[in-house]
Amino acid sequence: MSPVTESRLRAGLLWSLVRAGFAEQAHYRLAVAAGLFTNVVFGFIRAAVLFAALDASTTAFAGYDRDTLGGYVWISQALLGAITLMAPISSVEERIKNGDIAVDYLRPVPLVAAFALPAVGRAAYTLLPRGVPAVVVGLLTTGWFLPPTPGPYLVGVLSVAVAVVASYLGVHCIGLLGFWVVDTRGIKAFYGILGTFLAGLFVPVDLFPGWLRTLAGFTPFPTFLQYPVDVLSGRVLGAAAWQHLGVQLAWGLALLALALLLERLGRRHLEVQGG
Amino acid sequence: MPGAVVEVDRLVREFTVREPVPGRRLRRRARRVRAVDEMTFTVGPGEAVGYIGANGAGKSTTIKMLAGILVPTSGSVRTCGLEPIGERRTLSRRIGVVFGQRSQLWWDLPLSESFAILGAIHRLEPDALASRRAELVEELELADFWSTPVRQLSLGQRRRAEVAAALLHRPELVVLDEPTIGLDVLSKQRLREFLVHERRTRGTTLLLTTHDMGDVERLCERVLVVDHGRLAYDGTLSGLGATVAAERILVVDLAEPVADLQVPGTRHLGSEGEGVRQRLAFDPATTTAAAVLTAVQTRAEVRDLSVAEPDVEDVVRRLWARNRAVGAGGRPGSA
Amino acid sequence: MADLTAYRAVLASRVRAQTTYRLSFGLDLLGALLVGLVELAETWVVFSQVDVLGGLDFGGVLLVFGLANICFSVADLLVGHLDRLPRYIREGTIDVFYLRPQPLLAQLVTSEISLRRLTRIGVGVAALVAGLVANEIPDPLRAAAVVGLALVFGTLIFCALFVSAAGCQFWLVNGAEFTNAFTYGGSYAASQPTSVFGTGLKITFGFVVPAAFVGYLPTLVVLGQPGPALLPAWLAWFLPVAALWSCLLAGLLWRAGVRHYQGAGG
Numbered sequence: 001m002s003p004v005t006e007s008r009l010r011a012g013l014l015w016s017l018v019r020a021g022f023a024e025q026a027h028y029r030l031a032v033a034a035g036l037f038t039n040v041v042f043g044f045i046r047a048a049v050l051f052a053a054l055d056a057s058t059t060a061f062a063g064y065d066r067d068t069l070g071g072y073v074w075i076s077q078a079l080l081g082a083i084t085l086m087a088p089i090s091s092v093e094e095r096i097k098n099g100d101i102a103v104d105y106l107r108p109v110p111l112v113a114a115f116a117l118p119a120v121g122r123a124a125y126t127l128l129p130r131g132v133p134a135v136v137v138g139l140l141t142t143g144w145f146l147p148p149t150p151g152p153y154l155v156g157v158l159s160v161a162v163a164v165v166a167s168y169l170g171v172h173c174i175g176l177l178g179f180w181v182v183d184t185r186g187i188k189a190f191y192g193i194l195g196t197f198l199a200g201l202f203v204p205v206d207l208f209p210g211w212l213r214t215l216a217g218f219t220p221f222p223t224f225l226q227y228p229v230d231v232l233s234g235r236v237l238g239a240a241a242w243q244h245l246g247v248q249l250a251w252g253l254a255l256l257a258l259a260l261l262l263e264r265l266g267r268r269h270l271e272v273q274g275g
Numbered sequence: 276m277p278g279a280v281v282e283v284d285r286l287v288r289e290f291t292v293r294e295p296v297p298g299r300r301l302r303r304r305a306r307r308v309r310a311v312d313e314m315t316f317t318v319g320p321g322e323a324v325g326y327i328g329a330n331g332a333g334k335s336t337t338i339k340m341l342a343g344i345l346v347p348t349s350g351s352v353r354t355c356g357l358e359p360i361g362e363r364r365t366l367s368r369r370i371g372v373v374f375g376q377r378s379q380l381w382w383d384l385p386l387s388e389s390f391a392i393l394g395a396i397h398r399l400e401p402d403a404l405a406s407r408r409a410e411l412v413e414e415l416e417l418a419d420f421w422s423t424p425v426r427q428l429s430l431g432q433r434r435r436a437e438v439a440a441a442l443l444h445r446p447e448l449v450v451l452d453e454p455t456i457g458l459d460v461l462s463k464q465r466l467r468e469f470l471v472h473e474r475r476t477r478g479t480t481l482l483l484t485t486h487d488m489g490d491v492e493r494l495c496e497r498v499l500v501v502d503h504g505r506l507a508y509d510g511t512l513s514g515l516g517a518t519v520a521a522e523r524i525l526v527v528d529l530a531e532p533v534a535d536l537q538v539p540g541t542r543h544l545g546s547e548g549e550g551v552r553q554r555l556a557f558d559p560a561t562t563t564a565a566a567v568l569t570a571v572q573t574r575a576e577v578r579d580l581s582v583a584e585p586d587v588e589d590v591v592r593r594l595w596a597r598n599r600a601v602g603a604g605g606r607p608g609s610a
Numbered sequence: 611m612a613d614l615t616a617y618r619a620v621l622a623s624r625v626r627a628q629t630t631y632r633l634s635f636g637l638d639l640l641g642a643l644l645v646g647l648v649e650l651a652e653t654w655v656v657f658s659q660v661d662v663l664g665g666l667d668f669g670g671v672l673l674v675f676g677l678a679n680i681c682f683s684v685a686d687l688l689v690g691h692l693d694r695l696p697r698y699i700r701e702g703t704i705d706v707f708y709l710r711p712q713p714l715l716a717q718l719v720t721s722e723i724s725l726r727r728l729t730r731i732g733v734g735v736a737a738l739v740a741g742l743v744a745n746e747i748p749d750p751l752r753a754a755a756v757v758g759l760a761l762v763f764g765t766l767i768f769c770a771l772f773v774s775a776a777g778c779q780f781w782l783v784n785g786a787e788f789t790n791a792f793t794y795g796g797s798y799a800a801s802q803p804t805s806v807f808g809t810g811l812k813i814t815f816g817f818v819v820p821a822a823f824v825g826y827l828p829t830l831v832v833l834g835q836p837g838p839a840l841l842p843a844w845l846a847w848f849l850p851v852a853a854l855w856s857c858l859l860a861g862l863l864w865r866a867g868v869r870h871y872q873g874a875g876g
Contacts, residue, residue, distance in 0.1 A: 030785035041791035044811055045799050049656065049663075052806035056660040186637030193644045202652040209658055344708045346872045360872065367711045379706040381623065388623045395616035396710050 013109060017117035018124070035081050036130045040137050043077040047142055050203075062206035064235075070145035071233025072204050074138025076225055079160065081126035083224055084119065084168045085199055086192040091115065091171065093178030096266070105267055111176075112259045116168050123164045147234030155241045156232035159248060166252035167224040169259055170195070176262040179269050200226030220251040279353075280448050280480045281318040281341060286311055286350035288336050288504075310336040312504035313350070320447070323474060323481040325495035325512070333504040334484040338450055341482075342372055355448055368397060371446035373437050375453030378425070385422045386436055390443060397444040404443075411439040414469055431462030438466065442473065449473075451483040455490055467493045488584050524583045525555045525567050530576035538570045616712070617720040628725050638726035646679060646733030649801065664803030669744035670833055671803060676738025677760050678800035678825035683731040685768030691722040692776040693793075696786040699779065699871070715773065715864055741829075748834040756831040756846055763853040764800075764824035770856035771796055771819065777863030780871045792819050800824045805838045812840050820852035 050069055054061055064072070092115050095101045104111055139145065147153070174191050178184050196202070198221035205216050205226045216222050227244045230236045236244055288311040296304050311333045318324050328334055339345040340352050343359030343366055352359060355369045380389045394404040412418050415435040420428055428436065434454070442449060451470075455463040471494065473479050485491060491498060491512060498515055500508035508515060524544065527536075532550040535543050540562040544554040557567050564582050571577060629635050653675055657668045666674065695718065698704040707717045738757075747753045775789030782788055800821035804812060815821040822841055830836070830843035837843040 028784050030782065031787060034782065034785035034787035034790075038787050038791040038795065041795045042798065045795065045802065045807075045815075048807045048811055049802050052664055053656050053660050056663055058661055059659045061659055183631075183634050186634065186641060189637070189641035190644065193641065193648055197648045197651065202648070203655045207655055207659060209655070212655075339705065342705075342709060344705050344872065363708065364711045364713075367709050370709070372709050374702070374705065377701070377703050377706055379709070381627075383627045384623050388626075392616065392619045392623060395619040396712065398616075398711070 010108075014113060014117055017109070017114065018121040020118050020121065032081070032126055032129050035126065036133055039077040039080055039130065039134050043074055043134060043138060044141070046077070046202075047073045047138070051142075062204065064204065064206075066143065067145045068233055068235045069204075070138060070142040071147075071235065072229055074135050074142070074145070075229045075232050076201060077138075078131035078134040079127075079163070079225060079228060080201070081130035082123040082160070082164050083199075084123070084164075084171050085196045085201070085221075085224065086171075086188075092175035093184050096175075096178040101266075102270060105270070110260065111263045111266075112169070112172060112256065115172055115175075116165065116259075119168045119172075120165055123168070127160070127164075145233065147232075147237075149234075149237075151237065152232055152234040152241065155245055156228065159228040159231040159241075159245050162245065162248045162252050163224050163228045166220065166248060166255055169252065169255035170220060170224070173255060173258050173262060176259065176266055179262070179266040195221050195224075198222060199224045200229070220255065223248040223251045278320060278356075279317040280320050280322070280355060281316075281482065282351075282353040283314055283316050283337070283341075284351045286314040286337070286340065286352055287348045288333075288340060288345065289348045309504050311340070311347075314501070314504070314506055316499060316506060316509055318480060318482060320480055321474070321478045322497060323495045324483070325491035325498045326482055326484045326501065327486075327491060327498060328484075328501035328507075332501045334501060335452065336504075337501070338372070338452060338482075338484065341450065342370065343367075368444060369446055370448045370450065371441035371444065372450045373441045373452065373454055375434075375451075375456045378433070378437060379440050380425045380433070380436060382426050383424050385424055386417060386439075387421055389425065389436075389440065393440055393443050399444060407443060407445060411442060414472060415439050416465070431458050431465075434458060434462065435466060435469075438469070442479075445477070446479070448480045448482065451481070451485075453485055454483060455485065455487055463487075463489065470494055522556050523559050523564065525557060525564055525571075526552065526581045526583060527555070527568070527571055527577050528552050528579040530578055533575045536571060536574060538567055541567055620720055621723055624723055625725060635726070639729045642726045643729035643733060646683075646730040649679070650675060650733060650737060653801070664805035665835065665838070666803045666805075666829070666833075669741055670829060672737045672741030672744065673829040673832060674803055674825035675801045676734050676736075676741050676825075677757070677764060677828060678797060678821075679734030680731055680738060680761060681734075681764030681824050682768050682797040682800065683727045683734055684765045685772060687724050687727040687731070688765075689719050689769050689772045690724055690727070692718055692772050693786070695776045695779045696783050699783055704871070714868060715776075718776070742832075745833060747832060753832040756828045759849045760824060760828035760846070763849040764828075766853040767820055767824055767856045768793075768797065770853070770860040773860035774856070774863045777860065777865075777867035780867030796821045800826070802826075803829075804841055809840070816841055820856060823849050823852040 047070065050073060051066070054064060054066065054069055061069075092101070092111065095104060101111075104114055107114055135146075171188075171191070174184065174188055177187060181187065198205070198216040198219055200216075200222055205213060205222045208216060223244075227248050231241045231244055287309065289307050289309050291305050292308050293305050314333075314337065326334055326337070336345065340347050341354045341359060343354075343363035346360055354366055357366045357369075359366055379393075380386070381392070384392075390404075390408055394401075394408075399407070412421065415438065417432075417436060417439060420432050420436075425433060425436065438451075438454065449470075454470075455466055458466065467490065470481060474481055481494065483490060483494065496511060498508065498510065498512050499506060500515070525541075529551050532548065533553075534550060535546055536553050536555065537543065538555060541555040541557045544556050546553045555567060555571075557564070568577065568580065628638075653671055654668075656663065657671070661667060663671060695704070698707075707714050710717060742753075742757075771793050775793050778789050779786055796815065796819045799807075799811070799815040799819075804816060804822040804826040807815065812822075816823075823846065827837070827841065827843060827846035828849070831846045835843060837845075
């Protein structure tokens with residue numbers, strides 16, 4: 001087989017994995033509606049609290065105004081379905097536990113592709129039906145907050161795409177620890193709780209006290225949610241937006257490298273332990 | 276029938292299913308489907324009845340209505356003389372149900388604790404609980420894994436434990452939904468022996484759904500065949516047609532491809548791999564697997580073999596074919 | 611009562627099962643502690659930017675947070691496992707509960723107790739105590755009475771919310787997340803000063819889902835504040851009525867859900 005056709009075949013295979021995730025999600029229309037509803041209710045509460053805080057603030061409120069704060073609340077709620085902050089119930093560690101992972105190693109694509117690509121497909125499916133209505137509700141209830149220039153949308157699309165993939169890679173790496181740790185539940189819980197907080201889901205990372213913000217900066221979490229929100233809401237513009245994207249990419253590649261490394265070590269572990 | 280354990284009269288159960296409309300991606304259309312269609316039968320005390328039919332024929336739906344889980348669309352059902360929905364809690368003390376695929380044991384607890392909880396749930400007196408538990412532990416051979424968490428048990432061990440759990444409160448009616456599904460030959464055998472014993476010593480009424488003709492043959496003297504929600508046959512197993520029910524299938528793998536084997540006393544069911552694997556049906560009442568094998572060996576070299584029992588679906592299919600050949604005219608009613 | 615014996619037997623074994631693996635149990639406890647702390651941290655971060663939010667200072671908000679968190683966590687410990695119902699329905703294991711001589715809801719409630727929530731209750735207690743110490747309380751007797759009322763009936767309100775959510779699951783199944791808006795959303799709303807909400811949210815989380823009764827209204831009484839429009843402090847004394855309303859709603863939704871399952875399920 002010529003290298004050209006082989007790489008085309010390979011690309012086709014990867015694409016079909018994305019589509020599989022997409023199709024799987026399409027069965028759960030009600031689940032998408034339910035997630036949207038919950039995001040919107042939380043958006044209302046969060047917006048009320050943060051706007052009240054903004055009005056009462058004795059500080060510069062990290063430079064937030066009504067527009068960027070509204071953007072923060074509603075765009076973060078809109079992205080929540082597509083970003084993976086909590087480890088999903090069924091993922092790689094379940095297959096490690098029941099031994100099916102040995103079958104996954106036989107596939108012609110790396111584990112990370114077999115697991116991450118359907119996840120990306122699922123995310124892409126939720127992005128529009130869960131994201132767009134959440135933003136629209138926000139616009140209707142808190143006023144216009146979307147940036148007026150095309151720049152933030154252009155970088156924003158890339159930023160969201162990287163965040164969707166990178167955030168999944170994070171939980172995938174946690175799942176791969178299942179090769180060595182019998183019960184990953186505790187680790188997953190810590191990751192999920194600290195991750196959502198440091199990602200800036202509850203309050204914007206920039207409102208954190210200095211030391212906590214520095215600490216968050218040493219983790220990939222802000223790049224999963226706070227960064228794409230900052231870019232899409234136009235809070236960071238121009239070169240700063242591209243810099244955000246650069247940091248996101250760097251973390252994404254680091255997580256990919258870690259995933260591939262754990263995958264190789266896991267394979268060796270399997271061969272030595274015999275499953 | 277006075278004193279009937281199960282009385283089902285013109286029982287109907289419909290479901291609404293939503294299905295996509297062809298050509299319109301987002302539209303769904305609601306359709307009413309009859310899972311159980313004008314079913315009528317009674318089961319007397321102490322009877323053992325096999326309730327068989329293909330997947331989706333309406334067996335589980337009927338059982339759920341008997342047990343008070345589902346409300347009938349129309350018609351009536353009485354179980355142990357009670358109205359299952361309204362008197363569900365009273366009824367639950369008098370029936371035991373084993374769902375082949377659904378556990379009523381606590382996954383992370385050993386049987387010893389599960390049975391203590393079940394005893395409390397069914398409000399058994401300590402003495403009654405202890406004696407019944409001892410009985411079940413002995414007859415179902417649960418002692419070896421009595422203190423092992425359920426999740427660590429093998430399928431066969433777990434199924435025996437499930438049966439014991441359903442029988443702990445000495446129910447007068449035991450409903451078994453696919454009791455032997457997935458079990459190996461030895462485990463099946465043990466379970467069947469236990470059920471025969473239970474029925475003989477306590478007069479328990481048995482109603483079982485199964486895909487396994489072996490279950491029906493060894494446990495039941497009466498068979499209900501259900502097809503598309505309707506009762507297709509109600510009578511003795513022998514009446515179902517000895518040849519239909521008791522047929523065995525010999526599968527032989529041959530050293531090299533040969534033409535379809537024609538062995539006297541058998542029917543050729545099919546060939547695979549250009550005749551390397553062939554399937555022959557025979558009646559164990561007229562010949563034996565050994566005799567068939569000997570006959571085959573005179574024609575070709577046999578590499579490997581297995582003997583299988585026909586599936587219930589096979590039996591039902593042939594029942595239909597026969598009824599049609601007889602000219603029963605449309606659907607055959609209950610006998 | 612024999613049903614209590616069954617509950618005791620189940621609980622004893624559940625407690626044993628949860629505490630057998632000390633490391634896992636320790637991590638679970640730590641995880642729940644972290645959830646409580648992170649929620650507290652959120653409020654704390656907001657108060658690094660403001661002195662007063664919705665008429666309450668940090669000490670006042672600690673009272674709201676403490677009451678809401680204790681009530682929600684106790685309810686979660688007692689009945690939070692009702693959120694497994696969608697899985698039971700999908701896998702058909704719900705049918706097993708029908709074969710036992712207790713009411714369905716009683717069986718589901720008594721099937722588990724989530725001990726790991728204990729640490730989160732601890733965070734709530736710490737916040738409540740800190741709030742009581744930090745604030746000047748004009749009438750300690752009234753304060754004690756209203757806090758007691760809030761702890762009992764607030765817990766009942768959240769229990770009722772969990773039951774209402776479970777009742778809806780018989781219809782939703784795949785859309786189970788819908789009800790999170792009212793259970794977890796209710797808990798989130800209850801730990802904020804309700805005065806920051808607009809009219810729509812005030813009515814939703816003040817009266818439909820009476821979350822304001824759990825934390826905010828009792829806090830007003832403790833601090834001797836009059837309260838905003840729509841939510842005067844004296845409403846706190848109607849906590850039992852709010853709880854009764856929640857229970858009625860829960861009963862209706864649960865009954866309707868069970869009927870729906872028996873009528874259309876399968």
